[in-house]
Amino acid sequence: MVQKYQSPVRVYKHPFELVMAAYERRFPTCHLIPMFVASDVVDEETSEDGATHKIERRCALDVDAPRLLKRIAGVDYVYFIQRNTxxxxxxTLHIESHNETFSNRVIIHETCCYSVHPDNEDWTCFEQTASLDIKSFFGFESTVEKIAMKQYASSIKKGKEIIEFYLKELEDEGITHVPRWSPSALPQLLPRPSSLSASAPALPKPAAAPAASVPPTPLMEDERQPEFELCVADKLDADYIKRYLGDLTPLQESCLIRLRQWLQETHKGKIPKDEHILRFLRARDFNMDRAREILCQSLTWRKQHQVDYLLETWTSPQVLQDFYTGGWHHHDRDGRPLYILRLGQMDTKGLVRALGEESLLRHVLSINEEGLRRCEENTKVFGRPISCWTCLVDLEGxxxxxxxxxxVKALLRIIEVVEANYPETLGRLLILRAPRVFPVLWTLVSPFIDENTRKKFLIYAGNDYQGPGGLLDYIDKEIIPDFLGGECMCEVPEGGLVPKSMYRTAEELENEDVRLWTETIYQSASIFKGAPHEIIDASSVITWDFDVCKGDVVFNIYHSKRAPQPPRKDPLGTHGIASPGGNNVQLIDKSWTLGQDYSMVESPLTCKEGESVQGSHITRWPGFYILQWKFHSMPACSATNLPRVDDVLATLQVSSHKCKVMYYTEVLGSEDFSCCSFSFHSFFTAALFLHPPS
Known part of the structure; x- marks a missing residue:
């Protein structure tokens, strides 16, 4: 498996020329990097005007690997080739590095770039990417990979210290400015590095190296941790991460940046906030594949139920305002928003009978959305990352x-939805005054709570919370609620029994639950072979927004002057079996010929599973416009050639009998669409043709 690393943008608040002067002082050796034994200039080239300088070095590293591994490998030094432009x-300075030693067993490739900050020409940006692919290493592949990634992370942190050391050294020497290049300037502005022989084995061994290296570790010549506090050109920079997201290891930063880039590519700019992405990564121990899967599922869920607009659209019913015994109350000692829930005083049966399960769930979701908003506010107020809140649950009663x-069923349903869509939002759960019946409730509920979440529970029985290690360790005395022995008035409702006159029948509650979760502008459709789904409406501008929930699809837009004729409803499918896609209606006749009966008006768009796509089309001719989704079919393999492995794998991925999209389309009149200055009379149909490959 190929290991990849992507750095955030690291910004030095120094001019580019001064940073380059500091960078060159790292060669031919650097006492700050004991493992960096020597470097030899292999090739060097300067343009006639002196603007471009290319240099190639062969560098030797004294790797700090186990003696047994060195003996098996038969080497004491590892060589890298570095090309700088x-x-x-x-x-700009572009750096490319790759390993020369063990190149047939291990492939290491690293690219780095120094450039001028886009918003401040007196600052310098630095970025790097790297990949590590261990094909074979004497049976020690797993060990080498782990040591290599650990050492690489250590070298990334060391890079910032080195460049800052040489900047300070220049300052001590009175060098605080290096003139910029100009056509009249001398070709060589910076001191030319000296050359050392690359015959590393003949060199004396350096002093003990810090947390050192392993064969597949690239050079540490690329400084990795400059400082800045804003996003640079829609990229994350190091100080922004530290200020708003927290202290992350280099590999954790890389996971965040790569997942964010993937979302930008697949969700067409509609991506969640960095804090939200980071929560899903933390919930899956920074396993990118697992985090991406649950994040995409959550994004689809949020879009389908318009959760992003919940705080603006949801108004708690009066019965919740009067009898739901929970509310926000200042913050804890860490600056986390504090939510208090007096569960023991809550009439759960009355609330369920009066509101229904889904109304309670909607209310809890609004609490979680409000918690996210308060975390953002507290991050600004306290000047440090606050990504979760504290919940205090009083069980008296x-x-x-x-x-x-x-x-209990409603509670388990709420836990399930919250765990899936709000991971790592609970920082601490304080359970106070737990009675004897609590173990029974805990036995029912705990299996549905993530293990990492359970570790954040602190349970106190009786009045134990008032002693050492109790409530005062987490909450300031001034804000302890009055009902817990404090002096702070708490506005959380005291609850009480919900009047039975507010109870609703099972049918009324069922209808209310259906209404709550169908109030969405999005529609969902499962598309089976031979069962397309189509809609038709009048328009002059067609807009669409769809997510590919399962499988890969090709999206097309067609125009036809002929009116599609929906077939008569057939209760049975083409094979005498009830059609699984009963809501699908096919409007395009299979006898139609492309180019005669209908034409393509947009280039086909291939959409991968998990992608989110938005767009619009201005209708130019009267008639019918067809939006079509179909299975992404692989090209047929030649009869005389064996299929490539990639083709076989791709075919297996789409060989399911159905795929699924969630879509929303809207028809706008020309007067409602700013880019349309004249009116057309036209119609469109949206058709989902998803046929598996033949």
Whole structure:
């Protein structure tokens, strides 16, 4: 498996020319990097005007690998080739490095770039990417990979210290300015590095190296941790991460940046906030594949139920305002928003009978959305990353009536949805005054709570919370609520029994639940072979927004002057089996010929599973416009050639009998669309033709 690394943008608040002067002092050796034994200039070239300087070095590293591994490998030093291209006119330095030693067993490739900050020409940006692919290494592939990634992360942190050391050294020497290149300037602006023999084995061994290296570790010549506090050109920079997201290891930073880039590519700019992405990565221990899967599922869920607009659209019913015993109350000692829930005083049966399960869920979701908003506010107020909140649950009054089966079912449903869509938002859960019945409730609920979340629970029985290690360790005395022995008035409702006059029938509650979760502008459709789904409406501008939930599809837009004729409803499918896509209606006749009966008006767009796509089309001719989704079919293999492995794998991925999209289309009149200054009379149909490859 190829290991990849992508750095954030690291910004030095120094001019490019001064940073280059500091960078060159690292060669031919650097006492700050004991493992960097020597470097020899292999090739060097300067343009006639002196603007471009290219240099190739062969560098030797004294790797700090286990003696047994060195003996098996038969080497004491690892060699890398580094090619630098300095463009003084454009003020950029591009660096490429790859390993020469063990190149048939291990492939290491690293690219780095120094450039001028886009918003401040007196600052210098640095970025790097790297990949590590261990094909074979004497049976020690897994060990070498782990040591290599650990050492690489260590070298990334060391890079910032080195460049800052030499900048300070220049300052001590009185060098605080290096003139920029100009056509009249001398070709060589920076001191030319001296050359050392690359015959590394003949060199004396350096002093003990810090947390050192392993064969597949690239050179540490690329400084990795400059400082800045804003996003640079829609990229994350190091100080922004530290200020708003927290201290992350280099590999954790890389996971965040790569997942963010993937979302930008697949979701067409509609990506969640960095804090939200980071929560899903933390929930899956920074396993990118697992985090991406649950994040995409959550984004689809949020879009389908318009959760992003919940705080603006959801108004709690009066019964919740009066009888739901929960509310926000200042913040804890760490600056986290504090939510108090007096569960023991809550009439869970009454709330479920009066509101229904889904209304309670919608209310809890609004609490979580409000918690996210408060975390953002507290991050700004306290000047440090605050990504989660603290919940204080008072169980005084909890008894067997709280174990009413429908109430427990509603609670488990809420836990399931919150765990799936709000991971790592709970920083600490303080459970106070737990009665004897609590173990029964905990036995029912705990299996549905993530293990990492359970570790954040602190449970106190009786009045133990008032002693050492209790509530005062987490909450300031001044804000402890009055009902817990404090002096702070708390506005959380005291609850009480919900009047039975507010209870609703099972049918009324079922209708309310359906209404709540169908109030969405998005529609979902499962498309089976031979069962397309189509809609038709009048328009002059067609807009669409769809997510590919399962499988890969090709999206097309067609125009036809002929009116599609929907077939008569057939209760049975083409094979005498009830059609699984009963809501699908096919409007395009299979006898139609492309180019005669209908024509393509947009280039086909291939969309991968998990992608989110938005767009619009201005209708130019009267008639019918067809939006079509179909299975992405692989090209047929030649009969005389064996199929490539990639083709076989891709075919297996789309060989399911159906795929699924979630779509929203809107028809706008020309007067409602700013780019349309004249009106057309036309119609469009949206058709989902998803046929598996033949």
């Amino acid at each position: 300095l463009n003084r006119k454009e003020r 909890l008894n067997m009536r709280h174990l009413w089966r429908p109430g």
